[in-house]
Amino acid sequence: MTRTRLQWPTWIGVxxxxxxxxxxxYRDVLGLRELESGEDWLQFELDGNVFExxxxxxxxxxxGRRCQVGFAVDDIRTA
Numbered sequence: 001m002t003r004t005r006l007q008w009p010t011w012i013g014v015x016x017x018x019x020x021x022x023x024x025x026y027r028d029v030l031g032l033r034e035l036e037s038g039e040d041w042l043q044f045e046l047d048g049n050v051f052e053x054x055x056x057x058x059x060x061x062x063x064g065r066r067c068q069v070g071f072a073v074d075d076i077r078t079a
Contacts, residue, residue: 004079011050011070015062019055026051 016022023042026032032044032051040055056062073079 004073004075006079007072007074009049009069010072011052012046013052013054013068013070015056015064015066016053017056017065019053022053026053 014022019040019042023034023037026044027034032046035043035045035050037043040057042053044051044053054062056065
């Protein structure tokens with residue numbers, strides 16, 4: 001079996017109860033640069049990677065506070 005090298009996360013996503021309050025905190029207090037946004041999500045640049053906030057909703061994947069991490073790998077097919 002070929003081992004793959006797991007690298008540092010390139011994406012972190014957080015489901016937030018109050019998207020606008022979180023936006024103000026990460027942008028205004030911590031000074032993160034906002035990259036893109038939509039009605040129910042927004043992304044910041046964090047050390048060359050993406051930190052994303054998603055508004056809590058009725059959808060099963062967003063119905064509770066949670067966080068996910070996306071890791072980089074050398075070869076996605078091997079991983």
